[in-house]
Amino acid sequence: MFFFKYILSELRRRRGRTILTALGLAVGVALVVMVNGLSTGLDNAQATVLKPLTGIGTDMSVSRPLKVTTNGKGGFAALSKSQQEQLRSEVGPGGGVNFASLKAGSKVDTDTFRASGNLTFSATKLTSLSKISDVQAVAGSLTLTDTHISGTVPKIKITQSRTSGGRHGGGGGFGPASGALNGGSLTTASTSVTGVDQTQPTLAAVTPSQITKGSYFTSGGNAYEAIVSTGYANSANLSVGSKITLGGKTFDVIGISSAPLGGTASDIYVKLATLQKVSGYTGQIDTAEVEAASASDVTAVAATISKDFTGSSVTTASDLASRVSGSLTDAKSLSSKLGTALEIIALIAAVLIASLLTLASVAKRTREIGTLKAIGWSRWQVVRQICGEALGQGVAGGVIGVLLGVGGIAAIDALGWTLKATVASPAAAAGGGGGGFFGQAAAAITSGTTAVKINATASIELIAIAVGLAILGGLVSGAIGGLRAARLRPAAALRTVE
Amino acid sequence: MPSTTLEPLPTPTASDLAEGTATLESIYGLSGVTKTYGSGATAVCALDSIDLTVSAGEFLAIVGASGSGKTTLLQLLGALDRPTTGRIELLGRDLTSLGERELTRLRRDTIGFVFQQFNLIPTLSAADNVEVAIATRHESSAQRAERVAELLGSVGLAHRAQHLPSQLSGGEQQRVAIARALANRPAVLLADEPTGNLDTASGSEILELLERLVAEGNQTIVLITHEPRIAEAAQRTISLKDGRILSDTQPGPG
Numbered sequence: 001m002f003f004f005k006y007i008l009s010e011l012r013r014r015r016g017r018t019i020l021t022a023l024g025l026a027v028g029v030a031l032v033v034m035v036n037g038l039s040t041g042l043d044n045a046q047a048t049v050l051k052p053l054t055g056i057g058t059d060m061s062v063s064r065p066l067k068v069t070t071n072g073k074g075g076f077a078a079l080s081k082s083q084q085e086q087l088r089s090e091v092g093p094g095g096g097v098n099f100a101s102l103k104a105g106s107k108v109d110t111d112t113f114r115a116s117g118n119l120t121f122s123a124t125k126l127t128s129l130s131k132i133s134d135v136q137a138v139a140g141s142l143t144l145t146d147t148h149i150s151g152t153v154p155k156i157k158i159t160q161s162r163t164s165g166g167r168h169g170g171g172g173g174f175g176p177a178s179g180a181l182n183g184g185s186l187t188t189a190s191t192s193v194t195g196v197d198q199t200q201p202t203l204a205a206v207t208p209s210q211i212t213k214g215s216y217f218t219s220g221g222n223a224y225e226a227i228v229s230t231g232y233a234n235s236a237n238l239s240v241g242s243k244i245t246l247g248g249k250t251f252d253v254i255g256i257s258s259a260p261l262g263g264t265a266s267d268i269y270v271k272l273a274t275l276q277k278v279s280g281y282t283g284q285i286d287t288a289e290v291e292a293a294s295a296s297d298v299t300a301v302a303a304t305i306s307k308d309f310t311g312s313s314v315t316t317a318s319d320l321a322s323r324v325s326g327s328l329t330d331a332k333s334l335s336s337k338l339g340t341a342l343e344i345i346a347l348i349a350a351v352l353i354a355s356l357l358t359l360a361s362v363a364k365r366t367r368e369i370g371t372l373k374a375i376g377w378s379r380w381q382v383v384r385q386i387c388g389e390a391l392g393q394g395v396a397g398g399v400i401g402v403l404l405g406v407g408g409i410a411a412i413d414a415l416g417w418t419l420k421a422t423v424a425s426p427a428a429a430a431g432g433g434g435g436g437f438f439g440q441a442a443a444a445i446t447s448g449t450t451a452v453k454i455n456a457t458a459s460i461e462l463i464a465i466a467v468g469l470a471i472l473g474g475l476v477s478g479a480i481g482g483l484r485a486a487r488l489r490p491a492a493a494l495r496t497v498e
Numbered sequence: 499m500p501s502t503t504l505e506p507l508p509t510p511t512a513s514d515l516a517e518g519t520a521t522l523e524s525i526y527g528l529s530g531v532t533k534t535y536g537s538g539a540t541a542v543c544a545l546d547s548i549d550l551t552v553s554a555g556e557f558l559a560i561v562g563a564s565g566s567g568k569t570t571l572l573q574l575l576g577a578l579d580r581p582t583t584g585r586i587e588l589l590g591r592d593l594t595s596l597g598e599r600e601l602t603r604l605r606r607d608t609i610g611f612v613f614q615q616f617n618l619i620p621t622l623s624a625a626d627n628v629e630v631a632i633a634t635r636h637e638s639s640a641q642r643a644e645r646v647a648e649l650l651g652s653v654g655l656a657h658r659a660q661h662l663p664s665q666l667s668g669g670e671q672q673r674v675a676i677a678r679a680l681a682n683r684p685a686v687l688l689a690d691e692p693t694g695n696l697d698t699a700s701g702s703e704i705l706e707l708l709e710r711l712v713a714e715g716n717q718t719i720v721l722i723t724h725e726p727r728i729a730e731a732a733q734r735t736i737s738l739k740d741g742r743i744l745s746d747t748q749p750g751p752g
């Protein structure tokens with residue numbers, strides 16, 4: 001087709017101008033690709049930091065934290081009556097150590113499971129949660145503190161210590177009891193155990209991505225599988241293949257998980273059903289992990305749950321994100337504030353440069369365009385010609401720009417920038433009070449600082465958008481140049497000087 | 499100059515005229531045409547009340563010093579510009595009443611332009627430069643290629659079809675330009691100093707070609723020239739001075 005032949009020959013033979021215009025657009029496109037790629041990289045880095053907080057798919061977690069009331073004394077006395085009642089009923093029957101049954105000189109080896117920090121609730125609650133609109137998925141988990149007592153009962157009247165302290169006495173809870181036992185040859189150890197719904201790994205308190213050695217839970221199979229945290233594995237000298245005993249049952253250690261920054265790090269993870277059976281907390285959970293249908297639904301779903309589920313506390317991923325600080329978040333806010341501005345400025349500059357170059361080219365070709373009009377080309381045909389050339393430059397600019405941008409991203413990755421992220425402990429109100437009350441090794445949010453490597457990425461969508469922008473830029477400059485050309489008088493063909 | 503036989507390339511109208519009542523039929527009719535540039539004290543009157551008739555098959559040369567108004571007159575004849583006052587008829591149609599779109603179509607279908615600087619598109623081959631004039635027609639590319647080959651052959655440049663303008667001599671470039679101007683079988687060929695940028699030999703070739711177009715194709719030609727020998731070759735010479743027709747000499751037949 002003649003139209004294409006003319007455009008191509010113009011682009012080919014006026015190579016310098018073509019390359020210059022294309023480069024102008026390319027720089028703009030490259031910046032868009034790089035800034036967006038970097039921003040995606042920062043998002044990913046933040047997600048890396050936040051992912052272990054709850055699990056990949058978790059948008060919010062629902063729990064029933066112990067709520068300390070007004071007097072600020074702390075401990076059991078500060079709890080509301082109903083909470084005290086529940087604690088009694090939970091800890092009472094199977095939970096507390098039956099010290100009265102201990103006979104001096106006899107051997108003991110017993111595990112005691114207690115809820116840690118949060119009140120438990122029935123797993124049937126999951127069903128009602130899943131019925132809330134825009135809830136995509138729910139999974140339950142249960143975190144208990146296991147107090148392991150072993151050794152020989154010393155010849156001390158332990159019961160007296162118990163009565164003086166009160167069975168659920170405010171001062172030290174169970175602390176004094178174990179303290180008294182320490183005087184003998186009994187040893188106690190506290191470990192936190194979390195039961196996870198292994199059928200929904202993305203919502204679980206330990207996710208497959210956290211496994212550093214070994215493997216994740218099998219979905220069916222052996223009920224007595226355990227994953228232990230790196231810290232606990234080190235202190236207890238455990239490795240994949242080791243055996244641990246919980247509640248009289250032997251568990252196989254199948255994996256070691258990293259203790260993630262900001263994650264709810266327990267010492268041991270087992271399957272939820274198994275933990276419920278072993279601990280006697282049948283059908284109970286203390287946390288429901290909820291995934292919303294989309295990110296935009298999170299706030300509404302969280303509000304609904306708070307309203308419907310009395311006494312519950314809903315923590316959303318953005319609550320967690322707000323606890324992250326450091327150079328990562330600085331870079332993130334910089335990229336969201338400056339990045340967009342930079343992209344817009346770069347694109348405007350690129351289109352401006354392309355337009356000016358096209359206008360200059362039209363001015364230089366006044367006589368040629370005049371000739372075309374003198375021999376009967378319509379305005380539309382002239383505009384089409386100039387636009388077609390600019391479009392060709394836009395396509396070239398897009399391709400060069402994407403190459404530059406992807407190259408830039410590769411360079412950023414090669415530099416291996418790391419940014420620091422600091423995760424603060426949650427505000428020490430509800431959670432902190434609960435932990436303090438039990439004074440045990442409860443599962444807690446790991447706080448501290450981590451370094452995250454920035455891995456900028458260019459998605460296919462981003463590249464498509466970038467090329468589209470370059471083509472659009474070409475069209476805009478072509479339209480500007482074409483309209484100027486269309487206004488040129490055909491009499492310009494008779495000018496003797498070019 | 500290759501002795502290629504020129505097939506007649508007039509428009510149907512011109513051809514009808516040539517076969518029928520012939521030279522008496524008017525191609526152009528100008529009455530009271532005035533063109534003023536600028537306004538007020540700085541106004542320049544380029545053409546002052548020109549009355550002129552050009553008949554089919556005429557070979558008309560316009561001569562005059564710089565600033566005499568000959569380029570302005572050619573622009574008006576070529577529908578590239580509009581007169582300030584007066585009336586210009588081309589094939590009986592009043593150009594001053596036509597819109598921009600109709601003028602564009604008129605330029606394409608009825609008028610052929612030849613320029614002093616050839617005005618070929620430097621990035622296109624000789625063949626493509628000729629095709630520019632017919633590219634906007636709804637014809638198949640094969641039809642167009644055939645027409646281009648025919649036109650280039652008629653100006654003796656069939657063997658140079660794929661050369662770029664920069665690879666052609668001045669005379670050859672002007673012949674390509676003439677082929678382009680004839681592509682739509684125009685009723686009139688307008689030329690602005692077609693030999694002004696050529697050496698004597700090349701100029702003679704172009705003159706011969708133009709004469710042949712008149713003789714064999716009954717092509718109406720209006721050209722501007724400085725060169726006496728071109729003016730002499732024309733059947734009729736109009737001399738302009740200060741925007742007015744100084745003389746209109748129509749040598750007798752032969």
